[in-house]
Amino acid sequence: MGYHARDVLALGFAAAAMGMALGLLQYLAGGRHLGDVGLAPAHAHGASSPASTHKQLFIGVNVILAAGLGIALLAFNGMLSAAAVTSGVGYMLLFVTLGFFVWLFAAKSWSPTERRQLIAIVVLFVGAAVFWSLFEQAGSTLNLFAQRSTRNVLVGVSFPASWWQSLNSLYIILLVPVMAWLWVKLGSRDPSSPAKFSFGLLFAALGFGVLAIAAQLAADGVRVSPLWLALVYLLHTIGELCLSPVGLSAMTRLAPARIAGLVMGVWFLATSVGNYLGGAVASLYETFALPALFTAITAVALLATLFMAVSIKPLRWLLKR
Helix, strand or coil, rough: CHHHHHHHHHHHHHHHHHHHHHHHHHHHHHHHCCCCCCCCCCCCCCCCHHHHHHHHHHHHHHHHHHHHHHHHHHHHCCCCCCHHHHHHHHHHHHHHHHHHHHHHCCCCCCCCCHHHHHHHHHHHHHHHHHHHHHHHHCCCCHHHHHHECCEEEEECCCCCCCHHHHHHHHHHHHHHHHHHHHHHHHHHCCCCHHHHHHHHHHHHHHHHHHHHHHHHHHHCCCCEEEHHHHHHHHHHHHHHHHHHHHHHHHHHCCCHHHHHHHHHHHHHHHHHHHHHHHHHHHHHCCCCCCHHHHHHHHHHHHHHHHHHHHHHHHHHHHCCC
16 A cells, blocks of 8 residues: 555544544533433333343354354365355345344244334335445445446546545535425424335435436446436435434334344344345446346336335334234
């Protein structure tokens, strides 16, 4: 890594540290307005005993250690390859995700209300995983399209394809106040969490629809206008702002009190699953015609949108009973 690259990396970490420090100062300055929120732990009927919790924690730690030891032994013997690691991560994510939800629904201590909450959590989890599989292709599929098929010139000045990665952050800074004002302005007409998930998936689908048109224009090797990618990132960012902020909030409200922290952690597992799926789709970039690939992704996203939209009323009915 060259000297200039090290400087850029150091500045990036310094900027992140500065942002975290400012966030901590803001929390200390405004913490008095939070009252007693979050100070007292929730005590739910049927919660696991400390001994049971410690036993589960002990088993989990030992499973992780055993898996790490197995991977280390395979690497030491030269039996690991990039493809093997990728497959292993995929199987692990599948095992952890399915195992968690099977364990969750197999428990007999849930009340009927809590079981309905768990069903809603599963539906939102699936929607989030599909969304992140689309959105997180910004660092792979969209970056390749920016590098190979986009005319990266702004007001006569060329810029590297990697700069596109900053556009999402810029859009977030600009759009967060607008979205926050909109949800408050709607008041009692504020869409439900499943409805916002549907909007998120819809905007992700629209983004890949735009990308499919741009790929068709670039099919003969022509570099398309940067406005195409700018629109794609805008649509994806709007989708992110519809889904991401309400996702963790929805998990907090839907999760039974005894596993609220666990469910919030599982919400981030949906991001991991989505990232893995997005990487699998990005691996097809070299083998499929781009218009066909992006059209297929758009179709899958629209089907997921339809599924989530159809689930809105059933989820409301489940949670109201």
